[in-house]
Amino acid sequence: MRKITIDSSIKERCPQAVLGVLQCKVGVKGDEAAFLELLNEKIAQLAEVELSQANKREKIQATRKAYKALGKDPNRYRTSAEAMCRRISKERGLYYINNVVDINNYLSIKSGYSMGTYDLEQVQGDILWARAPEGTAYQGIGKDVLNIEFLPALFDELGPFGNPTSDNTRAMITENTKEILLVYYAFDGGETLLELLQEAQGLLQGFAEGHDFQLEIVQ
Numbered sequence: 001m002r003k004i005t006i007d008s009s010i011k012e013r014c015p016q017a018v019l020g021v022l023q024c025k026v027g028v029k030g031d032e033a034a035f036l037e038l039l040n041e042k043i044a045q046l047a048e049v050e051l052s053q054a055n056k057r058e059k060i061q062a063t064r065k066a067y068k069a070l071g072k073d074p075n076r077y078r079t080s081a082e083a084m085c086r087r088i089s090k091e092r093g094l095y096y097i098n099n100v101v102d103i104n105n106y107l108s109i110k111s112g113y114s115m116g117t118y119d120l121e122q123v124q125g126d127i128l129w130a131r132a133p134e135g136t137a138y139q140g141i142g143k144d145v146l147n148i149e150f151l152p153a154l155f156d157e158l159g160p161f162g163n164p165t166s167d168n169t170r171a172m173i174t175e176n177t178k179e180i181l182l183v184y185y186a187f188d189g190g191e192t193l194l195e196l197l198q199e200a201q202g203l204l205q206g207f208a209e210g211h212d213f214q215l216e217i218v219q
Contacts, residue, residue, distance in 0.1 A: 201215065
């Protein structure tokens with residue numbers, strides 16, 4: 001397992017911040033019909049939720065409070081879980097990308113935790129989860145350059161590559177990805193993270209040729 005630590009710049013403001021981490025090897029491809037049925041069933045359930053209630057789920061609320069504690073406006077910089085749930089409430093569904101990304105998104109909308117899945121080959125050295133310094137920015141996936149200052153971001157030797165709002169294109173999952181790091185961003189103590197990681201393992205085994213699994217709760 002790649003070494004991951006949580007910096008005091010997060011822990012001092014968000015004492016219950018933890019990460020649920022899964023590392024494994026995968027085969028990236030299109031979605032299987034059985035998984036799409038699972039994903040579309042969850043989307044249909046969440047589509048019944050009114051837009052005004054899309055951010056009221058406990059884990060989304062915990063992340064919003066953490067953003068405020070870190071100095072970031074959660075209405076301007078919505079977390080990925082909240083953004084997807086809002087999109088579903090507007091009956092716009094989700095984009096289907098590939099099996100690994102879509103498993104990540106399914107787990108995120110189901111749990112309410114924002115998540116990121118990263119191409120481990122593009123991540124260099126040890127990883128630090130820290131409050132991004134003032135002026136920090138990177139190229140977000142499907143977005144313009146994103147101002148990530150004060151967001152709780154993952155850093156490696158090359159700089160920031162992920163956070164609960166939007167990830168950097170540098171470590172995005174592509175058809176060439178062979179090994180991944182899947183991360184649950186939790187700000188509520190993460191009591192259910194082990195169970196959620198085990199669910200992620202089962203889906204990756206079943207639908208992404210996942211093997212050589214390592215699971216860890218980083219506190």
